[in-house]
Amino acid sequence: MKLKMRDTSGYLREAALAALIIIGLGAAARSQTPSPSPTATPGFSDIFIVNVKNERDGIRFSQPVKITTFAGYNNQPSFLPDGRGILYTSIRAKQADIYRYDLRSGATSQVTNTPESEYSPTLMPDGKNVSVVRVEADGTQRLWKFSLNGGQPSLILEHIKPVGYHLWIEDHTLALFILGAKAKPNSLQIVDVPTERAEVIAENPGRILRLIPHQNRLSFVHKISDQEWIIKAFDLKTRKITTLIKTFPGVEDYAWMPSGILLMAKDAKLFKWNPAIDQDWQQFADFSQAGLKRITRITVSPKGDRIAMV
Structure with a gap:
């Protein structure tokens, strides 16, 4: 099956060249860090791969291929810098651990195997270690x-x-989503790792924190109210916050292509926003005919040749 998409601009054509999409199924799937309670098991989610080719008459997506075989929670994918592998969280027997999928061989290997639970795997700047949010034995995160x-x-x-x-x-330096406590809201904080000195940037942020390509800015979703969520940019030098674009209602997951194009999904459709030419979200692809119902997470590989969605 081929899904043909209209090529909206040469800029988009270049940005989406040889992209790869990983899509998670199931409207009940949760992409946030689940409760540490051993009785709280998130919904099922699977990861699919869709190859994308940039052709003269448009962008073509292949049939989605599932890469996860375990029936359960498979989520929070994160690309390795070389683009050859994906780290993700999988909950098996009520235990969350980190796994690695090799995009070349198709093999899956377990990275962590501990009595605690690990989430949100991210390769650290040193390229040798993986940072995770760990739910410790007493529930501390x-x-x-x-x-x-x-x-x-x-x-x-x-x-x-x-x-x-x-x-x-x-x-x-880290950007952290800190959970609220004792009637305090969730907050976005910038932290100096050696001193653990923290600066509160905003309250009520969304869970997705991204660096904007080719800029010294950090993007996040500001949840102003239940009805108004806006993607904003924080300048790491001037410390000023500016508005970028509203999200779809109830949607907080997004990702940047290396070219500066912003991606967001709604149901089974993928949308793009090019700050240089677009006034609002533009439909990029529709995967409903492939049987997908809800895309809940997006992330892009460092080279921009792969996109991960859950």
């Missing part, structure tokens, strides 16, 4: 690191908690 070569894990931030999601800005 802190940021830990695991070596790709094995060995014992270690704490990255001892005192900052509870961590929900994270993004590496530099080797010594």
